[in-house]
Amino acid sequence: MAAKADSILVTEGVSIRFGGLLALAGISLVMRPATITAIIGPNGAGKTTLFNCITGFYRPTEGRIIFRPDGRDVVLNRLPIHKIAQLGVARTYQNIRLFGQMSVLENLLVAQHHFVNHRLISGIFQTRSFRKSEAEAVEQAWFWLEFMGMEQLANQDAGTLPYGQQRRLEVARAMASRPRLICLDEPAAGLNLQESEELNQLILKLREEHGVSVLLIEHHMGVVMSISDHVVVLDHGEVISDGTTEQVQQDERVIKAYLGEEDAEELQSVTKGAG
Amino acid sequence: MNIPAALKDSAVASLIALALFVPMIGLVLKGQSLNIQLLRALFVVAAVFAGRMLISMLLQSGLLGRLVEVIRKVLVYLSPVVGLVERRSFRFIGLLLVVLVAVPFLPGSSNYLIQILSLTLVYVILATGLNIVVGLAGLLDLGFVAFFATGAYGYAMLAQYAGLSFWAAIPLTAGIAAAMGCLLGLPVLRMHGDYLAIVTLGFGEIIRILLVNMIDITGGPNGISVPRPTLFGLGFTRRLEEGQLGFHEFFGLPYSASHRYIFIYLLILAFTVAAIWIFKRLREMPIGRAWEALREDEIACKALGINHTTTKLSAFTLGATFGGVGGVFFAAMEGFINPSSFTFVESAIILSIVVLGGMGSIVGVILAAMGITLLPELFREFENYRMLVFGLAMVFIMIWRPGGLLKVRRKTFARGGHGG
Structure with missing residues (x-):
């Protein structure tokens, strides 16, 4: 099976088995460039597992994951985590993983590690090219802080930030690594209504202004339905629905997976009665 | 002053000392034979009793606490x-x-x-x-x-x-x-x-x-x-x-x-x-x-x-x-x-x-x-x-200073131009 022409990420029958548990059972999906694709599903459906396969934390037992950053196909399956990241896949985590004892700005500098001049000798003697590359990295870091509205926090330790700001910083850090595809694992988790609305706007802006493709795991249906171009629903490690937000919302299997068999029937009879 | 409590603590301490010092210094190996010199051990036990008594007194009178307080103030x-x-x-x-x-x-x-x-x-x-x-x-x-x-x-x-x-x-x-x-x-x-x-x-x-x-x-x-x-x-x-x-x-x-x-x-x-x-x-x-x-x-x-x-x-x-x-x-x-x-x-x-x-x-x-x-x-x-x-x-x-004598001062970055 060849990857489809107009796509940034294609998974072909990705399965992963942990002992006796089949966590992912042949996931196939196609993600278009510069779109926001949401992956939803009940707890334990395999959403984060799929993320971990894409970003190289897990190795799929079967299937292929093809990333197409600039028109050529790269199979991610066997690549180490840092190589996948260098190709342009960035991610955030369900549990925030910032470099807590480093400053906010330093967090963003670390993300640019493979773009800056990291040769030992030029760094120790501060050659002209080293200083230039550092200054550019710092400039880039300020850009992302401004984008997130966090300039005044630049020199604070990342670990001391309030929760909502830490979430934003994680997104900023992922973006500072100049990805083509960014995987956000429940970015709105623990945020209040206003904060998550702001985050939505930021995600949309990322796509509009930076052409990045966004893969999003989210429980908050409001977020999913308002910003996604494409929704994939997982249940028990399988894709049970795949389409636009409207298509998915009307899919009976999705309603069943979320509400359970009986509740779904009840809901249907109620809506019929009302109609 | 709570004398019975102090006595109790001292008794416990002496018991531990007894168990330790009788075999350690009460039994003396002389050639092939074992020489039992209980008196030496009892001497030490008595010293432990007196010492523990003194500590109890000091603790109860608050002197020790005051000493710790002084050290803390100096450190502050x-x-x-x-x-x-x-x-x-x-x-x-x-x-x-x-x-x-x-x-x-x-x-x-x-x-x-x-x-x-x-x-x-x-x-x-x-x-x-x-x-x-x-x-x-x-x-x-x-x-x-x-x-x-x-x-x-x-x-x-x-x-x-x-x-x-x-x-x-x-x-x-x-x-x-x-x-x-x-x-x-x-x-x-x-x-x-x-x-x-x-x-x-x-x-x-x-x-x-x-x-x-x-x-x-x-x-x-x-x-x-x-x-x-x-x-x-x-x-x-x-x-x-x-x-x-x-x-x-x-x-x-x-x-x-x-x-x-x-x-x-x-x-x-x-x-x-x-x-x-x-x-x-x-x-x-x-x-x-x-x-x-x-x-x-x-x-x-x-x-x-x-x-x-x-x-x-x-x-x-x-x-x-x-x-x-x-x-x-x-x-x-x-x-x-x-x-x-x-x-x-x-x-x-x-x-x-x-x-x-x-x-x-x-x-x-x-x-x-x-x-x-x-x-x-x-x-x-x-x-x-x-x-x-x-x-x-x-x-x-x-x-x-649990984090060590001096904290690391991180580099601070100033906004604007190529200042860095």
Whole structure:
């Protein structure tokens, strides 16, 4: 099976088995460039597992994951985590993983590690090219802080930030690594209504202004339905629905997976009665 | 005052003392027969009873509490001083440097003082190296002494078997130590915390035991003598080698052994300054940031495209290089080395310098290195008790400042232009 022409990420029958548990059972999906694709599903459906396969934390037992950053196909399956990241896949985590004892700005500098001049000798003697590359990295870091509205926090330790700001910083850090595809694992988790609305706007802006493709795991249906171009629903490690937000919302299997068999029937009879 | 409670505590303490001291000092082995001398043991038990009674009284009267309070107050008054050093760290280093350069030429100076200060500076170099591994990269290394030993023995053996001079030995030995660091790094790449500590501990012991047992090469426990360094070929010893010109002859001075001490001391000082400068640079460079990121969160670090293998190995390698250079200076300073200088205790001392000083901190490590080498010398009168005092001081520092003497001051970035 060849990857489809107009796509940034294609998974072909990705399965992963942990002992006796089949966590992912042949996931196939196609993600278009510069779109926001949401992956939803009940707890334990395999959403984060799929993320971990894409970003190289897990190795799929079967299937292929093809990333197409600039028109050529790269199979991610066997690549180490840092190589996948260098190709342009960035991610955030369900549990925030910032470099807590480093400053906010330093967090963003670390993300640019493979773009800056990291040769030992030029760094120790501060050659002209080293200083230039550092200054550019710092400039880039300020850009992302401004984008997130966090300039005044630049020199604070990342670990001391309030929760909502830490979430934003994680997104900023992922973006500072100049990805083509960014995987956000429940970015709105623990945020209040206003904060998550702001985050939505930021995600949309990322796509509009930076052409990045966004893969999003989210429980908050409001977020999913308002910003996604494409929704994939997982249940028990399988894709049970795949389409636009409207298509998915009307899919009976999705309603069943979320509400359970009986509740779904009840809901249907109620809506019929009302109609 | 609660007398019954005090009596009860004292009785419990005496019972424990009874159980301990009757077998320990109540039974005396005389030839083949056992001599029972209960009275001696009972004497000690009585002393324990009286002592415990006294402590109970002191505790109840609140005297002990007041003492602790006084110590705490003194420490509170010390904190702003420490804070000042923290904020003005580079002025502090500059001032310290001026003093250290001047010391050998001051009237009160002696060869003994110069030797002690040289040793202190060697510890600063070693601790700076370990600070890369432990402070920045967060890899707990309990066998750092291995690289120290590699440096010292590397120089000694290169001089003995290859006839290399001190100056040629420095880069070569640093290279060997770096290779050793890399060698240790490879098997422990996947290890963290306790496991890493144990493997590195083993590595340190392996090196020492090798040095003890390879008698034909290293001289074993008898040690090996090390040639003295020279200044552009000028020797500092009384009996010079064939054709060698002495420092005192060249400058027309009368021979004095202190020339040699001062020369080595200033040399070590220069290298210490270089080591600290390199460490400071490293901390603000991409590689230093990568080390710290690795310490903070290895998973996030990898997922940002940082190769954790090379990053970890570079920390071990660079740290070991510092250790090796420290070893060369130690050997040059002592003129003779044997494996007993490279036991686990050395690793522990270097590690405690880093932890006491504050991991990743520069001035903190300098202060802690001074404290740890100078304090035992100051307390020489206490002889056997000085290690006790030393340990107590360490406990107090850790209670007072759990994060180490000085906090690391992170580089601050200002907005605008190419200021950085």
